[in-house]
Each structure stands twice: as structure tokens, then as C-alpha cells.
Amino acid sequence: MNKSGFSALAASVLIGFSALPAFAGEALDRIEAAKTLTIATDANWAPQSFLNEQNEMDGFDVDVGKEIGKRLGWEVNFITPGWDIITAGNWQGRWDMHVGSMTPTNARAEVFSFPAIYYYTPAAVVVHEDSSVTALSELNGKAVGVTTASTFEAYANQDLTLDVVDAPGLTYEFQPGEVKSFANTSTALDDLRLGAGVRLDGVISSLPSLLNAIEAGYPLVQLGDPIFYEPLAVAIELGDPELTDMIAGAIEEMKADGTLSALSVKWYGVDYSLAE
């Protein structure tokens, strides 16, 4: 998930306590001691990570996490704290690594180290299938739904900065009249499915999630080409260069031997492991 901020609530909590020393453990020591890598990810972000028919964690991010653990010789264990709690940092050793489609931004780089970018998701726009809108530019002045504190919201507000090296170029295709923010994409899609213009005219989200909704029978169609590609990275807490190198090495290997491409094709039907 690619929300570029974290909740004001978590922030205020952290600011309130920031005068006190933090007690962060060395992640690598902890992992080596337990022989287990604890991975935080979202349980609400299909097809990246979700609960499958067997009620277990599954999805692209989950597979990537398992593969990293396998290559480094560790058992893996998933936990599912809220997104804002993950991005707030100060993990306190509750988990060691985050594989949950986080966009590496400058702000986040002050709290996290990003060992490797493991894929690029296209962001796209959907409209209701009865909608008269046929081109992205026709969304000018219309109501568009996005996830709160996401890169999609930043895009809709024409305020998106992907603070990463070699980020793909970016142009704003339209200027919505109203940007409505939701806690998650599915609520926005539920509003859009009520009909064209009833509550929303369009929704911006990651293309895989949107295609997933269309496959599930939502009366939506994709509008035009993807509007931007965003890099998504594995995150760990700062101060563990050895672990950073190990994870970066594992991802490099997975890219080189085609594992990452294969996983991408398995979950998305296309290879997103390379920027377009």
C-alpha cells in the first residue's frame, strides 16, 4: 500500500514521547537468535496480501516475503498491524521487516532503510461502465475517490513527489473538481458502483486492485492507460546495514533468476518487477 503519510494520531503519540530514549533492538541479532523473520504486512490489500480460502495470509507481497526468508534460511511469520502503525516507525522489535508495497519517499527514508525496490505498480483510473467519460481529461472538475494519505490522493491533488532515484516521469492527466478520500479503496469502489456520478465519477488506485474488483463483478471499466508507475520497496528500520545488504542480495538474486517475474505473473498476470 502506498500511503505517503501516517496518521496524525500516531504522529502526535510519537511526538509526545519523542523526548524519551527509544529502545530499538538489533533486528539481525534478533532474527538470528530466533531463526525466524517476522514480517509485517496488511491483511486487507488483495492481491498483494490478503486472507485466502484457507484463512491464511497469501498474495504477492506475502510470497515475496516468504521467498526472502527462504533464501536467507529463516522461518517466516506474518503479523498484521494497521498501516499507520507500520509507517509510524519505532517498531520496537515487534517485527523485523515490512513487505507491504511501501513507496520509498524521502520522508520515510528518515525512519526506514529500503534495501530494495521489488516491483512497480501502475496506478490507474476506473469509471462506472455506464459513465459518459471516455478519456482521462474528461474527469476535469469531476468527483474522484482515493485512499487517504496515499500516492493516489497526492496525484489527484497534483501534489505527488516520488522521492526515489530513477523514478519514472510524471504528468497530471486531469484535475478533479472534488477529491474524496476513503479509508481504503474498497469503500471508494463501493461508492462508485452505485452509478456514474451518484457519489463518485471515478476512482484512482493501483491497477491490480482495480482489475481484481472488475473480475469480482464490479460494473467498472479502466479509463485510458495507467497514469503513473510507482516503485515499491521492502522496508526495515534504520541502523542495520548488514541486514539491509542481505535483503538487497536476496531480492537481487530473485530478480536475476526470474523468481520475482514469475511471482508477478502468478499474481498479476503481467511482469511488474521492471519499471515500464
Next chain:
Amino acid sequence: MLYAETVDAEILVHKPRFIAGAFCVVFLILLMFNLPASGLGELMRPVIGEPSESGWFGRVAVSGVLALLFCANLVVIAFLPMRAQVLAVWLELLVLLLIFFETFDLSLPFILEKLPFLITQGLLTTVYISAISIMIATVIAVFGAVAKLSGNGFVFAIASFYTSFFRGLPLLMQVYLIYLGLPQLGIIVDAVPAGIIALSLCYGAYMTEIFRAGIQSIDRGQWEGARSIGFGFGLTMRRIILPQALPVIIPPTGNQFISMLKDSSLVSVIGVWELMFLARTLGQKTFQHMEMLIAVALLYWMLSIILEFIQSRIERHYARSKIR
């Protein structure tokens, strides 16, 4: 019922004027909806013909029949004894609710498939988090109430600060504060204990006030009498004050228990796999979240009904002295 009614009066719903009034109101309300377009129109096809072409005649006919049924139902139920009345009205409301859910076109097989996991993982977690929190909160409340009634300035100050603080913050914020804040002091608590601490402290504060009010409702003469025959503080509390205060304390405390059961859903934000968390996540992949939300809503409701039942049994136990 406050006390058994001893004055006979004609039953309200058997008065013709009341029934006529009820019929008019219900009829007019139903007229506002396009009822022939629903399944009811289909049922009345022999009378109104093709429902979509029946126009105002169809509307009037369907609404009239429904309003008549409604009023007949009122009259019939009024003849029943009290307990049967309650049962009948409950059943009717329940059927209406189910019909309402039915219109959502839910996938029952999906609910049945997920139900075992909802119960073994979600329901169990919700119940044990609530149960532990309720116990801790009750203990806090007893001590808090005594402290708030204390003449000792320090004790009173601490207790009133505690109730003021924890009643003054949203529970959701307390969950975050404890989960994110305690580690800053070097105490790393997992999600479940953090949730239990937050729920216990918050509900302990509310229940402190309930217990205090209950204790204060006992006439001071009871206290003075006990003290004058040489009872100590503890003995007076245990043997004289609390037994009399309990009937006052129990109804609002039962309320708190039921409320806590549902507020335990707030710990889902820190990733505890309880009912609310599963309700939001299980149906996501296949976009069947209405199924999960409604299934979990019914599970919460059933749990609450069990608690209501237990509460009414306890209340009956303490109302023994009022029975004639």
C-alpha cells in the same frame, strides 16, 4: 413492568378509533413506496394484473392489503398473554430484519464456509479479550469507587485523576497510546495485552463511577449503624453496604459488559485477529465484505443476547425481596 396493573382498562389496540387511525397512517406511509414493483406486486397479480402496469390502482391495492394485515396483526397479538405477545413481536421483527438482509443478495455458502474460522479465531479472541478486560475492570472499579469516596486527599486525587483521564479520552486513542507509547518507556507489549490494558483502564474508569454511585445510594444510617456496633471499614463494606448496593450497580454494569464486548473491536486496529478484524479482511479478496459484515454483526448480537440473558437472571436474583 413496574408493578402488576390492578386497574382494568380497555385494551388500546381494541378501540376501533385507534385501529382506524393506525390503518390510515400505515396506509399513507406505504403509499409512498412503489410496492407493486416488489415481490408483493407479484403475489397480488390475480387482483391487480401486470404489476408494472397497475399504476395507482396497484399501489392502493397493495398498500391497503398490507395495512389491513398490519392492523389485524395488532388486534390478534393484543389477545395473547404478555409472554406470547413478546415472543410474537420479536419473531415478526426478526423476520423483517432477515427479509431486509435478504435484499442484499448475500452469498450464504460463502458465509457458511467462513463461519468456522470466524468462530474459532474471531469469536474466541473477542470473548477472551473482553472477559479478561471485564474482570480487571471490575477489580479496578471496586478500588476506584472506594478511593473516590475516601477522605484521604491523595487517594481521592489519584482516583479522580484516573477516572477523569480515562473517561476523557476516546478508547481508540487509548489503544494507540498504550500500544505505541508504552514501548517508549521500554515496556514492549504485544497487541493483545495492549488491547486488554486499554479496555480494562477505560472501562475501569466508567465502572468506578457506577460503583461509587451505587455505594452512595445506600442511606448513611446503614453506615452509621454498622460503625456504631463496632464493624470495621472492610466488614461494613462487605456485609452491609455492598450487598445493598449491588442491585443498584448490576443493571448499569451489565450495560458496560455488553458495551465492552463491542468496543473490543477497536483493538483490530493494532492487528489483533478478532471478529471485527476478520469482518473487514476475510471478504476482501472476493469483494464479499457485506457477507462478512452481516455475519459478524449477527455474531456480536448473539453474544450480547447471551449477556443480556445472564444480566436478567442476576437481576432477578437480587430482586427476590421485591416479589410478593
